[in-house]
Amino acid sequence: MRNKHDRILRAAEKIIAAGGIQGLSMQQVAKEAEVAAGTIYRYFKDKDELVLELRKDVLAHVAASVLADHDVGTLEQRFKRIWMKMHDFGKQRSPTNLSYEQYAHLPESNTEEIRAIEMKLFEPLHRLFEQGLEQKLIQPLHPRALYAISMEPAMAMARAMRRGLVEYDQKEITLACDLCWRAILIPTTQTN
Amino acid sequence: MRNKHDRILRAAEKIIAAGGIQGLSMQQVAKEAEVAAGTIYRYFKDKDELVLELRKDVLAHVAASVLADHDVGTLEQRFKRIWMKMHDFGKQRSPTNLSYEQYAHLPESNTEEIRAIEMKLFEPLHRLFEQGLEQKLIQPLHPRALYAISMEPAMAMARAMRRGLVEYDQKEITLACDLCWRAILIPTTQTN
Amino acid sequence: MRNKHDRILRAAEKIIAAGGIQGLSMQQVAKEAEVAAGTIYRYFKDKDELVLELRKDVLAHVAASVLADHDVGTLEQRFKRIWMKMHDFGKQRSPTNLSYEQYAHLPESNTEEIRAIEMKLFEPLHRLFEQGLEQKLIQPLHPRALYAISMEPAMAMARAMRRGLVEYDQKEITLACDLCWRAILIPTTQTN
Amino acid sequence: MRNKHDRILRAAEKIIAAGGIQGLSMQQVAKEAEVAAGTIYRYFKDKDELVLELRKDVLAHVAASVLADHDVGTLEQRFKRIWMKMHDFGKQRSPTNLSYEQYAHLPESNTEEIRAIEMKLFEPLHRLFEQGLEQKLIQPLHPRALYAISMEPAMAMARAMRRGLVEYDQKEITLACDLCWRAILIPTTQTN
DNA sequence: AATGAATGAGGATTCATTCAT
């Protein structure tokens, strides 16, 4: 019954979103998912596997929501669409986003599998950068560096807004997005 | 005896660096710090306070190391010096850096105090941006947005290197730093 | 379907042989017997009953294998045949033998029924001793004492061999068997 | 505090005596020993170690009580003294004896250490057999076989009495002891 | 009859915190 498997995953996600990974107890998950504690173990070998599965699941959700329509339009349009979606996603207080942020900076463990999945899910973005590189439009840097320079800011700004540290209006966000895009562009002689 | 207070802090930092916040137990801290478990409670009300104090302490160390000589030179020199120090710091496998990364994305709690400290410690950087704004050199964005666009990439790239995901050579880093600086600059007619 | 009842019994026996009574779980039995967990409860009221039934079953197997042809030959031949069979059985690493050893020294419980069965199954051996007593061949002791003196050594020696503590050659075993037989004999004047 | 260490051991012994090793739960031990559950773990790494330590401890007690004065008198006197003490010990309903019986027939595990200890503790008995062998008094068998033939019956008879299966009077026991001794003797020409 | 998913009590173990010395 996929139903229960998912209820457990969503329950864990919710709890992590609210209290961090440290606050995740199997009893709580059971309660939130409205199943018995033992039931969780029918679907997940142990707590580690539950968290790992959740990470994968959340990653897939994020990638799907951020990369929708990623291949429509010019490189610039495609980049900016992804940037905006990332920013919008990052602003949400959804369990998915809140739990997502918990995983990103864990002590490096079991990350091998996660990395592979991450790579695969975000491949479209990777390809976008590579196309830009081929067309000599984009600065000659490793795609990961390009990501760091042009995409991390979208998430960082979203995080700050979500946490109530600042309020950006639409104009500022559009400007920031544009600056990020131009940051990795190779300037042409007449314009910039 | 400040000595013991600090030994406890350093011990906690080391343990968090190695095993994450979840792996932090008071007995371990006691052992690592070579004090009795009970002694910790003379210096810190409870575990939460210990962690909070450590966060503050680590933050101060980071700020100090990153903002050294922050006021020497032109705006560009000052920015790039900070960017580079941040990047260098972020690459380290030092307990300070490794534990620092654990805190950044915790579930939002007790953050009020931390925020105030963060604000105060990074004020020099804030002022740097404000000077740029006053001189109409820098894009009209909230300093926090400017930070997100121009500084987060330094940390993100450092993290990827530290984790062994990429290797950047010095040229790439210099380029990235330069791109980050130019990203927030208002372009002048004749250049870039 | 006697088939399933037995499959369950054999599965339990195998598991006990491998991991001791403590290692016996109903799900394991189900898996090993290739039935559903719930099915076990059609054949056995609960785990205790399963173990009890198994004890009885194993006891019956042991008795049957040890007492085959028990009534052929002279008293001495009959005794020695049983002794040897007991010894041979005890040396085996068969599930039957390995699980049998687990029961023998359990905390005294439910033993009333087991005792009765044991008595009945080993009656032939009991009769052998009684015949020896009637013929004034055998020392005037309770058959149980005669058993202890003359038969326990067969099992004890087999156990030690099975556990790899010693290696006895055929001559030693024959000698031991003979000593056990003579131990309970009333010596006649001219011989011994 | 050796006191607590021993209280825990005695508590475990008592519980095993009453309910078997399967019935041993750490909470019960804690309750019986009048310590908190966590305290047990200050003295024993885990349940396995507790049981192992108890086995060693019980073994030492048994050996000490059975081998007292083992070196006084003729070989025969020494043998019979040990036989009697073993028998007497085996008849007891003491926790020490009752728990001792639980260990003897466990699935073969961790036994390496236990065996070494057993060997060492029962060395005096071993030596007794070897002296008999040297003097050509005792049948040419491995000491372990001699033990099986001459000593196991003492325990087996005691067990049967303890369990209420038989009642032996003093004469019978003395006879049994004597038969066991004579069983391993090499008969001399005129007597036996 | 048979299944096997679901249950939840119970077990081992950890760990923040206290307190007598």
Next chain:
DNA sequence: GATGAATGAATCCTCATTCAT
């Protein structure tokens, strides 16, 4: 001030048993 033994609540996980299908 300092110690570290002791505590016991809380955690993860297992497993005998039930019951809807």
